Amino acid sequence: MSRRFNALATAALALASVIVSAPANAAEALATWTVASSNFQGLGSHDGTVEAVRQTVVAAQVAGAVVALPVKAGDRVKAGQLLARLDARAAEQQAGAAAAQVEAARAAQQVATLEVQRQRQLFASRFISQAALDQAEAQYKTATAQANAQLAAAQAARTESGYFAVKAPYDGIVTELNVMPGDMAMPGRPLLTLFDPSSLRVAVAVPETSAAKLRDRLASPVNVEIAGQRVTAARWEVLPAADTLTHTVIVRVDLPPGTVATPGSFARAWLPGGAGGDPRTFIPSGALVQRAELKAVYVVGADGRALLRQIRVGPASGDQVEVLTGLKPGERVALDPQAASRRP
Template identity: 90%
Template sequence: MSRSFNALAAATFALATALATAPAHAADTLATWTVASSNLQGQSSHDGTVEAVRQTVVAAQVAGAVVALPVKAGDRVKAGQLLARLDARAAEQQAGAATAQVEVARAAQQVATLEVQRQRQLFASRFISQAALDQAEAQFKTATAQANAQLAAAQAARTESGYFAVKAPYDGIVTELNVMPGDMAMPGRPLLTLFDPASLRVAVAVPESSATQLRNRLTTPVTVEIAGQRITATRWEVLPAADTVTHTVIVRIDLPAGTVATPGSFARTWLPGGAGGDSRTFIPSRALVQRAELKAVYVVGADGRALLRQVRVGPASGDQVEVLSGIKPGERIALDPQAASRRP
C-alpha cells in the first residue's frame, strides 16, 4: 500500500514538473487575432441625437382648473382628439349672455329697419323733411352696427369657451404630462408634450471646418445607426449658423418614413468628406466575451498569458464587431475565450 502511494506521488510530481518546464512556445497553440484598424475612405463617424421634426409643448390659452385629463404618457392620439378639459362654466355663461345681447340688438335693428322704411315712404310723399329722413337713416345704421358688434362679441365669447377643451393639433404620441386633474392651468403653462412619430431626424454637431465640405456633398446618401439598426438616409442638410461656444454646426438628417425611434435616443452617423477616412477597429464576433453588462476580450501578452479586458463595442457587421475602445492595433486577442480562460 505504501509502495503504491509513493509511486502515485512520484508520477504526480513528474507531471507537475513537466508542465512547469514546458517550452514557452506552448502559448502559441492558442488561436489569436492581431488587432488592426481599417479606414472607411471618404467618411467620418459622428454621434448624434434623434429628434422629432414636429414636437409640441401644448399649453392652455385661458386660465381654468383641469377637470379632465383623458390621456397619459405613451398614448397615441389623433388630430382633434381631446387632451385636457378645463372648467368652462363661467365662460359658457358669458357666451350665453352674449347670445342674449345679440337677440336684443337684432330686435332693435328690426324696429329701426321698419321705421326707416316708413320714413322713406313719407319722404317720398313729401310729408316729412329731409332732416327727419336723415335722422331715421342714422338710427337704422346705428342699430345695424350695434347688432353686428353684439354678434362679433358673441362669436368671440363662443370661441373663447372652446379654448377650455384642449385638443391635439396633429396625430402624435404623448411623451409627458405636466399637470394632473385639479391643477390650475394658466395661459402659457405647459399641459403636456407630444411629437409626431412619422417625422423624425437626427441632429449631429460637426466641426465648423467641415461645414463647407459637407455642403458640397448633400446629394450623397449617409448611414445612420439607431439601436443596432442601420438606415440609409438620402435627405440631409447643414444649418447655416455655427455655435459661438463650441464652433460646431448642426447637420440634420431626415430619417425615412417608417423608422421606429424615440426622440432623445443615441444615433451614430457616417458623413461623407472625412479627411483620409475614419479609422475603425473590427474583431471577430466569436472573440467577444459577454457576461451580463460586461463585454470583454482576452488579450494575449508577449509572455503568452491571456488577460480579460473590458471593451466598448459598436455595431456588428457580419461575423465581425466594431470595437470603439479598450484595445489598440497590434495587440493580440484570443479567438477562443473558453480556451483562454483555462490558461494560467
C-alpha cells in the same frame, strides 16, 4: 468470409486516416486576415441625438382649473382629440349673455328697419321733411351697426369658450404631462408635450472645420444606427450657424418614414469625409458571421485554433466593413468562416 471481413477492416482504417488528416490539411489551407488600423477618410462616426421634427408643448390660452385629463404619457392621439378640459362655466355664461344681447340688437334693428321704410313712404308722399327722413336713416344705420357688433362679440365669446377644451394639433404621442386634474391652468403654462412619430431626425455636432467639406457631400446617403437598427437616410443638411462656445456645427439627418425611435435617445451617424484621420479598423465583409442578431468573426490564435468572437460593426464600405469593438490590431481573422467552423 474472412476475406470479406479483412476488406471491410482495411477500408475502415483508410477512412479513419482520411478523417484524422483532414483537419491538418484544412488548417494549412485556412486563409486569414491580419487586423490593422488605418486612417480611412471615407466615413466618420459621430454621436448624435434623435429629435422630432414636430414636437409641441401644448399650453392653455385661458385661465381655468383642469377638470379632465383623459390622456397619459405614452398615449397615441389623433388630430382634434381632447387632451385636457378646463372649467368653462364662466365662459359659457358669458357666451350665453352675448347671444342674448345679439337677439336684443337684432330686434332693435328690425324696429329701425320698419321705421325707416315708413318714413321713406311718408317722404315720398311729401308728409315729412328731409330732416325727418335723415334722422330715421341714421337710426337704422346705428341699429344695424350695433347688431353687427353684438354678433361679433358673441362669436368671440363662443371662440373663447372653445379654448377651455384643449385638443391635439396633429397625430402624435404624448411624452409628458405637466399638470394634474385640479391644477390651475394659466395662459402660456405648459399642459403636456407631444411629438409626431412619423417625422424624426438625428442631430449631430461636427467640428466647424468639417462643415465646409460636408456641405459638398450633401448628395451622399448617410447611415444611422439607432437602438440596434441601422437605416439609410437620403436627406440631410448642415446648419449655417456655429456654436460660439463649442465651435461646432449641427448636422440634421432626416430619418426615413417608418423608423422607430424616441426623441432624446442616442444615435450614431456615419457622415462622409471621415472623422479627422482617426485610426479605424476594417475587415473583409466575407469574414463576417451573421446569425440572427449575432455578428462575429473566427479569430485564429497562435496555436492555429479558430474561436468565434462577437464583434460590433459599422457600415460597410465596398467589400469591407468597419469593426467598432471586438478586435485588436495584429489579430488574425479567418477569411472563410465555414472552413474555420470545421476546425477542431
